[in-house]
Every structure is written in C-alpha cells, then in structure tokens.
Amino acid sequence: MSLRTAILQLYVYSGTEGAQTASDLKYTIEKEIIDGDTKILFEIGELVRDYIDITFNDDYVCNTKWVTAITTLYDENNEIFTYSNPVTNHYVALNGYGYFEDEINPQLSTDALVSSTYMYIPESTTSKIGVWAEGVGKVTIDGSDTEITDNGNSNQKIQYVTIPANSSTIQVYDTHDSSILKTINITNVCEPKYTPYKITFVNKYGAYENIWFFKKSTESLSVTDEKFKRNTINNSTVTYNTYEGQQERYNVNGLTSISLNTGYLKMKV
C-alpha cells in the first residue's frame, strides 16, 4: 500500500515535552502526495513563529516553545496505516534563522548562543550570555562556575548567564563538564567621552544578545505634518482678524531616531 495523504496536527505550547493538551492544537493540515514524489512535505516555520512571543524588558526571559507534530498517514484507499502510525515528533521552537549554507532545517549551535568569540562590554558593567541548556553543563567565567541543568521545561531551554563586571574570559563546557565547547574573550571598554548604549536583539540562534555602542551617538527628530488653508471669516460680522493665520497644521507626527557607533571592533565580531 502506498502513501497518499497525511493529516498533520501541530501543537505549540509551553511546559514539558509531550504535555500538550487539546487547547494547544494550533493547526490541522491535510496534504496529498504529489504524483511522482515519495514523500509528503509540510513547511511549518512561519506557522510556529506566530506563537513565539518576543517581549523584552531587560528580563532575558526564555521564549522557546515546544512543538508537537502528530501526523496520521493514509494509504491510496484512504485507509489508515495500521503500523508505525500516527507519527509523533517533538521539537523546540525558537526565533532563530539559518543561512542558506546552513542547509535545510538548520540546527545551529547547541551550546553558546552567540556567534562571535569576542565581546565588548563597558567597564564595571554586567552583561548576559545565552546558552542552550541541553548542550551545556557549565559556564565558567574567570574561574567561577555556573552549572547549567535542563529540567525539560520550555521556559529554560535558553538560559542566560550573568557576566560579572570586568570579566575577561567565558568558557562554555559540554554536559560532562569536561570539554570546552566555546571560549569568548571579553574586552572591557573604558569610554570616557561618550555614553555607551546597550542594544539587545534576537540573534540568529533565537537568543537575546547584547551589543554595546560606545562612540558618538546622534539623535535626530523628523516631523511630518499636513496643512490646510482655513476660512477665518466670521460669518456674523463678515470680517476676519488679520492676526489669525490661514495656514493650519494637522496630523503632526514626530519620529526620533538615533544613530549609534560601536567604535573599532575585531573583524570576527
């Protein structure tokens, strides 16, 4: 019997793997196999992204979600396959992305969730680094260990380790606490002239990452408005005041922007 139809039920939820309830069912998608193909494909990236909430208030909350795909397979007679069916798979969803070179369904880093091996942080300032809890056993910052344990809940799959002020080296270890997976060197920047700005963004690994802009910043204000020419004639006296202008502004909007500069950085950053 050959495969004809697949009905995918997609659950997106928080909590522990496999603990989905009926209310977590977000999509039910039915698809038939295309003639000549041997597989039925579903692309679910955008569907899942709808349910990843990115809200940041300097609190570095993990926003990953579990995704459970339960797919029931039907043969050419529209009968359910009685073996190896339905197919259930669990995934962890995060707001990351891969480049074309990362190939299909990119998994990316499973340890430190930053690309660079260098960090620039202002002197006497703490920062954060995100790590993937399933792949990391501990993070050592200048000899001080922070153990990483994964309890299976989606709300801690990305764990943010505080980088103490004026640290110099971050070492990320595997789950056996024996092999160093990544070493990050920190440069503590003394900036006497300008006010450093911290920008926190969601990086390609789906984690919050800080980048500091140490040099000159320029704020600008752009204002847009519309004008109309009004009638200033007093109807009863059939006169108008010469001190009242005819041009009136409305729909006035101001947009503030800021241009930041990092200063000189290593190419690898």
Place this chain on the structure above:
Amino acid sequence: MSTKINARSPFYLSYTEPTVPTPTFSCGIAGATSALSGESNKFDVDQAGVITEPLLTHGEIESISSSDSGFANDKYATVSTPTTRTITLKIRIPDGFSNTSDVFFNCDVTAIQPVFSSGTSCTANTTLNGSIPTQTITRGGSTASVTLSSYFTAGSSAITGYTVSNYHTDFVTTSLSGSGASQTLTLNSSDICDTKVIYVTATDALANSCPAVQPITVTINGCGAATCSDNSFSGGSINQAGTTITKPYASFGTVGNISLTDGGAPITTVSANTGSTSQDVTLWFTLTVPDGYSNSGSSINCSFALSQAGTGLDAGTCDLANLSGQSISTRGVIDAGVANHDAFYTGTPIAVGTTLPNVTDRYEEVNEYTPRTPKIKVTVGSGFSNEGAILECLVNLEQPPISPSCFAAGASTEFYISQGFSNPFDVTTVCQNTYSVNKPVKRSNTIANMKDLATNNGLVCEGDSPFSGGGLWYVAASLSFLKAGKRGSANQLIRINDNGMCIDYLWFSCQTLTTGS
C-alpha cells in the same frame, strides 16, 4: 538533544510510507507452548517418556535437549512419581525477523510426565516382542522397511495401528503402509549421514493402555569420507577484544578446538580488533565426523569466518540509561523523568495501552490507582555504538485517580520540607548555603519514612490539598527546627510532582558533596 525549529527559516516535516516493523523472534512468536499452559499444540510427555513436540506457528524445531535425568536419545525414562519435565527447543529462526541472523532461538517448554505402573497407572495390553535391529540405509533416498507386527505382541485388545515419533525429519522420513496391526514402516534416507533414534508406539482400542514403545536406531551411511563441504556452519562471533569466541553451529555436531590454521595449536583468544568497524576473522574448527561416513569418529578441521566487533563501542541500553523520576499525573500526562547516565536523554513517552484516540503519549484519566507500563523514548548519546538511536524503555508506573484526596483526620503523619531545588539536584550549589526545613506537610500514616514515600509514590498534602511540588526536590525532616545545607543536619530529599505525588528519593551530604539513593 531536542531538534530545534528556527522559526525565521523554513522548517520541513517529511513523511513517507511507513514500513512494516520487523518483529523480534521470541518464544511467544514461535508459539511453543507447554502442556501446563493449557493451550493446544503443546509439548507433552506420556507415561513411556515419549515426547510430543509442540507444533510451532513460526520457525522449525532443529533439535530438542533436556538436562533432566533420564533423558537420552530424545526420550525420557519412565518414572514412579509424576515428574516435571523441561525440554529446550532449538528453533531455527525464519527470515523476516530482526534476529534472523542469530540463526537459532531456544525456548523451554514444560510438561508433567505421569507415572508408569503397569496395571495401576495404565492397563497392561500390548507388549514388546524383542527389539528392532538397527536400520542402516544408504544416503540419498534409499529405503528400509520394518514389519512392525513382528516386534509387538497384542494383548486382550488388538493392535489398531502405530504412531511414529521422529524428531529428525531432515535426517530420515517415515511412512506407514498396511492397516491395523499389519503395517510396515518404511524409512527413507536423506543425504545426511548420521545415527539417530526414532520411536514407534503401538495403539489399541483401550482408553488407557500401557504404552508399548519400540526404539529404532537408524544409521544413514554411504557418504564416503566426510569433508568440510558436507558440513555447514552458521552463527558464531568474536568480541572486539578477541577474548571471547562464540563457536558457530556445525551441522556435523559439536565443535571442538579452535585454531588459527588448519591443524594449528588450539586457541581461546584472538587479537583485538583495533578498527572501528567489525571485521571477519577466519578460524579453523575441529569437527568430529558423525556416523554414516567412512571416516566417522575421526576429526577434520574446517574453516569459517566469524565476525569480530570493532572498537565501535558497546550499545547503549535502557539499563545503562538508569531512568528515574518517571510518573503519571492525574491527567494521564507522563513525566519522562531523567536518565541518570550523562550520555542518555529522556524524550517522548509512549502511553502503551492508552485508549485516547490519535494520542500516543498520555493516558485517559482514571478514577482509581491504575498500573501503567508506558515506554520512555531515550536517546543514546556519545560513547555508545548506537549513538543517536532512540530506545523505548519500559517503565512500571501507577496513574493516580483524577482527584487524589488528602487524608482523613488522624490518618496522616506531619513532616517538614524546605524550599524547592531544581532537578537534577546540585549538591555542590545547595551546600553553599543553609536552608530552613519548616514547611509543614503530611503523608499517610501507612508510610513509615521518606524513602518509602518515594517507593510507593505516596501523596504529600499541604493542609487539605495535594502539595504542588513542580517536580522539584525538597529536603524533608520529621522536626521543624532542623536546617539543611552548609550548616544543617537534615539530609533526606524527596521529589514531588505537581499532583503532590512523591516520585523520587535521595540522601545528600554537604561534607562529601555526594548524593545517593
């Protein structure tokens, strides 16, 4: 390691036609049933010690053996008291099973051989008249005939026929011609030269006549001098270190010495395989030529290649994963717990036996404590030959009813717990500080101590409600003024799930920074 969906990039799920799973051959699949099981086609032993082989649903019986006293030539001696008999069926595994490459599978079947006491346990009737001489037949379809009536003497009830017990149908086939007592047994030889014993039992019209059984020794010869081409090997293996050589099965029978060369000195070990993958190692095995060959009884050396495992590591197993902390909530959700071996990760549970439609990983709610045997998918990590494999490990759990109720007045024992600590318990971090153990909770009067509380998945209540433990660890003590941690003496830990069920127990020591169960 969980598979990630990086949601800003496309993520594809693909489904293909499911493959029929290959079962593992087992005694259950073989359908080898004992007389004591009460099912049909069962193994049995009659008063005379004649064995009835079970009729298998899969596989063929290659041979039978027994370590019971009185067993010889595929038959038991008679007994004066009812005796439990166990034979081992050596079953050739047919194609289509995951363990077909093992060639054979042994299954034990059991029956009770009744007492033989002529005139008491049975009615004496047909008796033996002398013995049937050895039948020697040339290999390859030759025949020999035996006039059975010459070897049996009828009693008051006439002989109505004969039953042949032949446990070696690949060796010799039998047929009966004639009718009643006047039947001729014809033996037809195969190409196998050897000597085996078959049995003929005379039957009569009485309900419980004493069995009259004649053994017939059959020798097939004419094979000339046996060579290695007359023997076939199967099975056998060598471990990676080369220290254990499992001999192959030889159609000639018992395999004797092993050597590296034809006629070389006997060996028990070979060099280790330093490669990562398995390799074939050709060894020479000493075989004794069976009866029927012109050189029967002599030894010949035949070569055969055995597979030696590579440095690829041992396979990860459920036992090595050392699972703990599994539980089922009142809603039927299975907590997969943890694998206490660093190289294993627990994953999806499989709710074996769930009645929920289109759901495979949780159970329906129940109104009383219900035993469950879910499977936990465990991913094998690095350091094992099957790294990346997903094992399905069976666990025995109990699902609580949907509304666990706390204890009636006077039916509980109060104790105290600390703040919760995350799982797995980090003794090094916890022992850096001191904690109070003063939160009052209750357990059933019937549970004596904290360890029993975990063993029995006992309920922990706070007031009148189950304590929602969140799967965290709590230091537990009988007294409210104890401390835990760096300057504390309380050292018992219990883990409590969201439904108040105690699912695990540990002790810890801040002096040695160790934990244990």
